[in-house]
Amino acid sequence: xxxxxxxxxxxxxxxxxxxxxxxxxxxxxxxxxxxxxxxxxxxxxxxxxxxxxxxxxxxxxxxxxxxxxxxxxxxxxxxxxxxxxxxxxxxxxxxxxxxxxxxxxxxxxxxxxxxxxxxxxxxxxxxxxxxxxxxxxxxxxxxxxxxxxxxxxxxxxxxxxxxxxxxxxxxxxxxxxxxx
Numbered sequence: 803x804x805x806x807x808x809x810x811x812x813x814x815x816x817x818x819x820x821x822x823x824x825x826x827x828x829x830x831x832x833x834x835x836x837x838x839x840x841x842x843x844x845x846x847x848x849x850x851x852x853x854x855x856x857x858x859x860x861x862x863x864x865x866x867x868x869x870x871x872x873x874x875x876x877x878x879x880x881x882x883x884x885x886x887x888x889x890x891x892x893x894x895x896x897x898x899x900x901x902x903x904x905x906x907x908x909x910x911x912x913x914x915x916x917x918x919x920x921x922x923x924x925x926x927x928x929x930x931x932x933x934x935x936x937x938x939x940x941x942x943x944x945x946x947x948x949x950x951x952x953x954x955x956x957x958x959x960x961x962x963x964x965x966x967x968x969x970x971x972x973x974x975x976x977x978x979x980x981x982x
Contacts, residue, residue, distance in 0.1 A: 865959070918941055
């Protein structure tokens with residue numbers, strides 16, 4: 803039997819001090835409940851597909867955690883997660899701001915695209931088949947699918963790694979699922 807999660811269920815979880823709410827199939831969450839959770843900052847984790855949504859980027863001696871944006875770019879975030887682990891050479895670009903660029907050999911179509919980027923955004927650029935990781939705000943050069951965001955507490959490490967790659971170019975990078 804399907805259970806339906808409503809706005810009242812979300813409000814009750816918030817009153818109990820919850821910051822995350824795990825829902826398992828066949829539970830369905832209404833659009834209004836989803837909006838209520840987003841407004842309140844309550845993260846909804848939907849069953850096993852979202853349990854390992856966090857990723858780790860290892861580059862220039864830094865370990866940088868990021869969260870996949872499964873609500874904002876579900877197709878891209880899921881596709882990238884399914885490709886993990888990824889490794890190879892990353893380079894620095896200053897086309898529109900500070901960013902690291904990492905080519906992948908997988909084409910993904912456009913999804914919820916953005917040109918301007920916030921520091922911490924991790925995006926897939928379909929036109930170039932690259933993952934672009936921004937460590938400063940930018941005006942952007944091309945339309946990208948923002949699929950992940952660096953953890954705020956790891957932004958200093960991300961900036962250090964970016965500076966190292968800027969000075970050294972062609973640095974090894976690895977992206978994998980976060981294992982807790």
